[in-house]
Amino acid sequence: MIAIKNLKVDLGDFLLQNIDLEINSGEYFIILGPTGAGKTVLLEAIAGLYPVLEGEVWIDGREVTRLSPEKRRIGIVYQDYSLFPHLSVEGNIAFGLRLRKYPKASIKEKVNAIAEIVGVTHLLERKPQTLSGGEQQKVALARVLVTEPEVLLLDEPLSALDPETKERMQSTLKELHRRVGVTIIHVTHDFEEAVALGERVAVLNNGCIAQVGAPEEILRQPSSEFVAHFALSRNIFTGKAEEGEDGHACVDVGGIKLRAITELKGKVRLSLRPEDIIISKEPLHSTARNCFEGVVSDIAHRGAVVYVTVNLPPDFICLITRQSFEELGLREGVKVWITFKASAMHVF
């Protein structure tokens, strides 16, 4: 377990302070906050790379606040991957092992094993500059994982990737976390990323922790306007995926079964953007595969658009235009049908 107690760090312009966090062993923990909130500095303070003003950092019951970084067994992967440009991929991955003076054969074996796991075996002879962003990312992960750290810090690891690679790397990270079982602290400014990966999320704002909790908790019970701003625009559900009819997936989210497009089985989460939901008075028969009856439970006006919460249960937050809203004559307690395409849902 990692415990951060009352940490205070000088960011130049402002202070990161009153940071109290407990992160369980093997947890995938997300630190979520806007750019410039001091997320990277917080990571570096945990790793011992940035001086702290006050407070303590504990790992598995030993205090490491005064320990130098090379003795903490904490790995870090920066946003730009920071591969050593003067070494080959193999040299990068073996860096930590060579420092520890492992026998040559053992280094070779370990490097090959980890390269296999992250899928960079074919790149070992290359120089980092010749790799794509996704490949560099994987090499950076291999380089740190081969040293078997107790904690892995990821600094916006996906933000420099194009959308497609990003999605693939999300799966890679999830898979790695499952296989290696290392504790991960992952910093991001992207709520969707936080929800897709994090078991728990800490929201950081203005140098302070605004809220800590499971993604759904952050979403359903935001503790402040700031957190709500990050969370409001998303429908997120936890459910159980199984084979549906016709080979497509079916996700049970407690009461209703959603038709979705996914290869995943078992416990999954899915998200749905409010603007992708159509509200009608009658059920629709269409290419949209999901159509359910529910009760309007909340209405929030936002200028030209209206957020309508429809309870089936669970709650679905829908975004419609004011014109549609008026035409449908919606008010709380009214029964409506909601419709959305299977492809509009993101399952993870």
Added chain:
Amino acid sequence: MIAIKNLKVDLGDFLLQNIDLEINSGEYFIILGPTGAGKTVLLEAIAGLYPVLEGEVWIDGREVTRLSPEKRRIGIVYQDYSLFPHLSVEGNIAFGLRLRKYPKASIKEKVNAIAEIVGVTHLLERKPQTLSGGEQQKVALARVLVTEPEVLLLDEPLSALDPETKERMQSTLKELHRRVGVTIIHVTHDFEEAVALGERVAVLNNGCIAQVGAPEEILRQPSSEFVAHFALSRNIFTGKAEEGEDGHACVDVGGIKLRAITELKGKVRLSLRPEDIIISKEPLHSTARNCFEGVVSDIAHRGAVVYVTVNLPPDFICLITRQSFEELGLREGVKVWITFKASAMHVF
């Protein structure tokens, strides 16, 4: 009129060649192409800032190929705006006039007039570094417009702006073009931007012009795979907007009337993303305000999804999942209903 005849420019790695373009006086002309296609260099060659290997540039009947840039009456606005950091906003705008040794009073008057037009009157005393991206953009426009160029070259003018500012600056550009009547050559890699602003578009690929024509032409009759790649994913229509019932807008696109959300009147264009259209066998009654019957005229399989073209007329390109496609039993000639939300359409 600007005529570019058989222009050839050395880009270091490759050549920009066989460039033949005729751009009418007062036209808003777009040069569209991927990053690194040599778009900026083409602009600089037109302005006389980059040496050409072969070919000619004509403006209003005089050949300017050998003329130095200050004698061409061609203004340029770069992507990063390139304001003079050692001068105030006022000094930046007055730069060209001071070079021409206009009387002080006349300079003041002209600067104020153009500042009024682009809306930077309140910024005149500021230094460029203190301005936001959108403000810098406007100052750069004012600086070049005050010298009354015959041609205005815009180098990716919107790509450095956040989405909101981008939309506002699009309107500003359109408005300026209408008011000032200058010929504009605008370079971009964004098809949506090209469609929103351009009267005609030239698609540039690999140093050659792939196609020249009105945006709809590029869209409906792409001359090559490359052009189709840029254009395929969009439904774009030209129509006439008028007040509809209940205060919402109604756009006549030749045969059918679409319900849309817009303040614009008269001739407009609108775009609609294929994935925002639902296909069904029966009409849907829902919050989606547009529902029309049509005939499937084309089917294109793309892995897990299918592009279905539905002709009402006009043609609508819809994106549905393979499962939906199979469930609906679609084939060419089948009658279907298409449904999309008023808010899904972008009117411009």
Added chain:
Amino acid sequence: MTKTHVWRKPDGMSIIFVLLGVIILLFIFAPLLKTVVSSSPGVLWNTLLDEEVYSSILLTIYAAMIATLVGLFLGVPLAYLLARRQFWGKRFLEGLIDIPIVIPHSAAGVALLFVFGSNFLAGEVFHTIGISFFNSVAGVVIAMIFVSIPFLIDSAKEGFKTVDVRLEKVARTLGASPWRSFFRVSLPLAWRSIFSGSVMMWARGASEFGAVLILAYYVPFFGHYARVAPILVADRFASFGLEYAQPVTAIVILISLIVFISLRTIAYRGEKA
């Protein structure tokens, strides 16, 4: 509130690096400081009033200033070309410009005499218009330019490189001729580097000993004969020994430091670190 970092034992490398750094700084400044403080202010003042000393200092300041002005006129355009144009052999040319720094200064003096001596080509040309370089202020200036112009060219070049070439292009399309674009955009935006290069050039020129010794040891200057300060120091040392050379050395070091530090401060004033 005072910020107190959580205490961590400074690592061995930092300690050793700081120690080595202190050694090198002591090595540079202990001699200068010791020389300056070894004479009482009174002695220094009397030394300064010695006509040989003050005319020597005036000659040095004056000649280095002329050298810097010539350097600005000739060197800044070259710096601009090097910053803006790409051509074959440019990297080699840039290396060549540093050569005056690494040529032994006495050899440079001899080489200059070979061209500017009154019975050689360039010397004769100038001789017909009444300028002689051997044992004259012009000779001092020529020697100073030779050894110090690389500092100005390098610094001005770096300055011009930081000026976005698009600013010049925009100026051109707004109606500026190449000259106007240079004087209204490039020069004002690069002035800080040019100025700080000029300071280096001036200071380096004023410090020159070897090349001046060969070319213009003793020169007529405003009705008297004078030597540049570095030569005066060496002469006093050679003729009268360390003790007697000390006050004039102290004065020369002090003046170098004062002028150099104040001009550098002006050059960087208002710049964010």
Added chain:
Amino acid sequence: MTKTHVWRKPDGMSIIFVLLGVIILLFIFAPLLKTVVSSSPGVLWNTLLDEEVYSSILLTIYAAMIATLVGLFLGVPLAYLLARRQFWGKRFLEGLIDIPIVIPHSAAGVALLFVFGSNFLAGEVFHTIGISFFNSVAGVVIAMIFVSIPFLIDSAKEGFKTVDVRLEKVARTLGASPWRSFFRVSLPLAWRSIFSGSVMMWARGASEFGAVLILAYYVPFFGHYARVAPILVADRFASFGLEYAQPVTAIVILISLIVFISLRTIAYRGEKA
């Protein structure tokens, strides 16, 4: 295919700038070239065989090399600190490091003698361990270090600045001590700048005249007495005049150029322009 740009009249500014650039290049190279080609290869060869000349050249090369090695040991750590640490007065300190360039070299020699002379503090300390700086190779080395170390420190500092500090941080978390991180990451990545700074330091040291003249005019060197090359040139000129000083000047310039250019070429080999 030969590329032929559409012809446009070159603008007046370019023409004038190129002319001014050519003037300055001629001014720098005409003297060097003229000196070098004025003697026949035979005369140069015979001059080189003159024992006084070759021992002088060997002394110069040797002493400058020792100076550079000392500079690497003492200066590179300081350069690293300046590149990595922020502290109050850093800008001022960086300015101070350039001071040896602008102090008159003869004054620097006198100042050094004031500390390292055998009857002064540091001199006495070293004297007890058998090292004397007055008229000794050690004195030559000390003088060379003083005037040339700023070149190495500045260049190494710029080199370390281009090494992303995150690479060092990553190395630390991978288990490297500060030393290991320095030697395995920072140093290999900055070596090009350090090497080219060393070349400048070596060449500048070898060219030093004034400070060496004061401190170590004539030194015992491998059983003979020798002067550094810049002093030899000046002495021959002073004793025998221009004609007689020419061959040795030519040799010294040639050797400076050859060593400097070849080392620079090594430093930049394989680097993209």
